[in-house]
Amino acid sequence: xxxxxxxxxxxxxxxxxxxxxxxxxxxxxxxxxxxxxxxxxxxxxxxxxxxxxxxxxxxxxxxxxxxxxxxxxxxxxxxxxxxxxxxxxxxxxxxxxxxxxxxxxxxxxxxxxxxxxxxxxxxxxxxxxxxxxxxxxxxxxxxxxxxxxxxxxxxxxxxxxxxxxxxxxxxxxxxxxxxxxxxxxxxxxxxxxxxxxxxxxxxxxxxxxxxxxxxxxxxxxxxxxxxxxxxxxxxxxxxxxxxxxxxxxxxxxxxxxxxxxxxxxxxxxxxxxxxxxxxxxxxx
Amino acid sequence: xxxxxxxxxxxxxxxxxxxxxxxxxxxxxxxxxxxxxxxxxxxxxxxxxxxxxxxxxxxxxxxxxxxxxxxxxxxxxxxxxxxxxxxxxxxxxxxxxxxxxxxxxxxxxxxxxxxxxxxxxxxxxxxxxxxxxxxxxxxxxxxxxxxxxxxxxxxxxxxxxxxxxxxxxxxxxxxxxxxxxxxxxxxxxxxxxxxxxxxxxxxxxxxxxxxxxxxxxxxxxxxxxxxxxxxxxxxxxxxxxxxxxxxxxxxxxxxxxxxxxxxxxxxxxxxxxxxxxxxxxxxxx
Numbered sequence: 001x002x003x004x005x006x007x008x009x010x011x012x013x014x015x016x017x018x019x020x021x022x023x024x025x026x027x028x029x030x031x032x033x034x035x036x037x038x039x040x041x042x043x044x045x046x047x048x049x050x051x052x053x054x055x056x057x058x059x060x061x062x063x064x065x066x067x068x069x070x071x072x073x074x075x076x077x078x079x080x081x082x083x084x085x086x087x088x089x090x091x092x093x094x095x096x097x098x099x100x101x102x103x104x105x106x107x108x109x110x111x112x113x114x115x116x117x118x119x120x121x122x123x124x125x126x127x128x129x130x131x132x133x134x135x136x137x138x139x140x141x142x143x144x145x146x147x148x149x150x151x152x153x154x155x156x157x158x159x160x161x162x163x164x165x166x167x168x169x170x171x172x173x174x175x176x177x178x179x180x181x182x183x184x185x186x187x188x189x190x191x192x193x194x195x196x197x198x199x200x201x202x203x204x205x206x207x208x209x210x211x212x213x214x215x216x217x218x219x220x221x222x223x224x225x226x227x228x229x230x231x232x233x234x235x236x237x238x239x240x241x242x243x244x245x246x247x248x249x250x251x252x253x254x255x256x257x258x259x260x261x262x263x264x265x266x267x268x269x270x271x272x273x274x275x276x277x278x279x280x281x282x283x284x
Numbered sequence: 285x286x287x288x289x290x291x292x293x294x295x296x297x298x299x300x301x302x303x304x305x306x307x308x309x310x311x312x313x314x315x316x317x318x319x320x321x322x323x324x325x326x327x328x329x330x331x332x333x334x335x336x337x338x339x340x341x342x343x344x345x346x347x348x349x350x351x352x353x354x355x356x357x358x359x360x361x362x363x364x365x366x367x368x369x370x371x372x373x374x375x376x377x378x379x380x381x382x383x384x385x386x387x388x389x390x391x392x393x394x395x396x397x398x399x400x401x402x403x404x405x406x407x408x409x410x411x412x413x414x415x416x417x418x419x420x421x422x423x424x425x426x427x428x429x430x431x432x433x434x435x436x437x438x439x440x441x442x443x444x445x446x447x448x449x450x451x452x453x454x455x456x457x458x459x460x461x462x463x464x465x466x467x468x469x470x471x472x473x474x475x476x477x478x479x480x481x482x483x484x485x486x487x488x489x490x491x492x493x494x495x496x497x498x499x500x501x502x503x504x505x506x507x508x509x510x511x512x513x514x515x516x517x518x519x520x521x522x523x524x525x526x527x528x529x530x531x532x533x534x535x536x537x538x539x540x541x542x543x544x545x546x547x548x549x550x551x552x553x554x555x556x557x558x559x560x561x562x563x564x565x566x567x568x569x
Contacts, residue, residue: 005466005467015369015373018370019369019370022366023389023390025444026389026390026447027393028404028408029401029403029405029408029444030393030396030400030401030404032404032408033403033407036407043412044407045407045412045413045414045417046417046418047417092299093300093303096295096296096299096300097299097300099296100293100297100300104293106293112301112304115304115308115309116300118308119308121497121501121553122308122546123504123545123546123549125505125525125526125545126315126505126525126542126545126546129315129539130314131311132529133314133315133318133535133539134310134314137314162307165303165307166303166307166308169303198292223395226397227398227399229398229399229507229508230505230507230508230522233526234526234529243397243399246399246400246403247399247508247512250402250403250406250512251511251512258403259407262396262403265396265397266396266400269396269397270395272395273391273392277388
């Protein structure tokens with residue numbers, strides 16, 4: 001049954017087999033996608049025609065490798081920019097939120113905390129359409145009242161940033177709060193007694209203590225933003241992010257250049273995952 | 285000092301209030317208002333229940349809605365059944381030195397974009413796909429069959445996508461399960477089924493509830509997997525919302541659909557929490 005009990009051989013073997021199958025199930029799609037990025041073929045399919053790097057480096061009309069595919073490169077850049085701003089805003093506001101909910105007392109705190117958790121239970125699609133509606137309402141209002149055309153309220157780069165920010169901030173707040181809970185507040189009191197003001201205490205002591213959690217949360221925020229599809233789908237304008245762009249190509253069928261992008265994403269996210277793991281190990 | 289305290293409170297409170305009101309509360313109120321507005325016979329926007337009436341009168345709408353809800357429950361149950369043995373294996377069966385490594389291995393695929401994972405399944409399953417290629421080569425099939433674009437593969441994709449959100453909470457509750465309880469039960473002659481039903485499942489209840497809620501919610505709100513892996517007949521309710529918003533440009537109807545989906549997901553989450561006597565703030569941790 002468990003490690004410390006005698007197990008029958010059949011039981012052990014069956015269990016091992018099951019877990020092995022589970023991991024095959026988990027990794028099969030990723031492995032196949034990565035391998036086929038290197039196949040010398042026009043389609044992302046077998047048979048194996050030999051190893052080639054065309055889908056990364058080729059620059060011919062029939063075979064356009066990812067490093068020469070301007071449309072996909074552009075969308076990668078848009079996604080990176082979006083993710084940069086989202087993680088910047090979300091970590092800033094999320095950290096403030098952690099301070100607010102852990103260190104301050106005010107009326108309706110429980111209610112506000114409940115509101116803060118809401119984005120976790122709102123489906124991404126609903127968040128997308130409600131922000132689309134509201135920005136449209138605001139845009140119409142500004143145009144009719146002040147004759148102002150505010151670009152922010154139309155689907156586009158900044159609306160995507162705001163839409164993703166609205167739910168990613170909740171994750172940052174929760175992660176940073178969890179770390180802040182473990183903070184020994186006598187350290188703050190000591191610093192205050194020694195003549196520091198609260199801003200100095202926060203800057204020199206509390207934020208130092210929170211740094212691994214903030215960096216870790218920032219990395220997760222970056223990744224969540226980079227890969228977001230559901231909310232982005234409704235807010236995207238003329239500059240598609242990478243997931244939106246890939247979605248259109250996957251739906252309509254495309255060359256193995258998608259495999260090459262996927263391979264790079266699998267590779268990149270693995271590195272980011274290890275970095276995050278390293279920071280969270282440090283936190284403990 | 286007192287005044288300083290106030291100042292800090294406002295410093296922390298203002299951005300949070302702006303965020304929650306401008307990006308969460310007001311947009312959803314707008315969604316609710318929009319869903320009750322419709323054009324009357326003269327093309328004027330008036331208050332009306334027309335959008336909701338449409339939903340109940342058109343079988344395709346409510347059938348899609350019910351299908352989405354039922355399939356989401358099925359996906360949640362399947363995910364749980366697959367995830368429980370794996371979580372138990374990692375926490376209590378495998379040698380401790382491997383469990384950290386297995387845990388890492390488990391998390392890795394879920395750092396990769398959902399789109400890439402779905403694409404991987406498409407390459408595996410479609411008519412010109414890898415699995416068909418091997419089956420034909422081994423002589424099991426005469427010619428390739430289309431395995432994609434039906435309900436079964438759509439469910440497979442959804443289970444795959446949600447796996448992580450079930451496994452992680454299960455592992456964290458199973459870690460705290462005292463193995464002497466299982467040893468005692470074993471010594472007293474309990475069989476595996478009794479141990480599972482009387483010890484493991486009751487102990488894991490908090491993890492099961494939080495995992496199920498997250499999986500259910502994510503499945504219900506998923507667009508990508510049903511859209512790319514499901515067939516023409518396996519329409520998901522989020523696709524209906526998308527169609528109303530982007531294709532038909534009927535935002536009022538779309539808002540009503542969106543609000544119905546929101547109500548359904550809140551109701552099921554609320555029921556799940558009530559049944560097991562847990563709090564949302566506990567579950568999300």
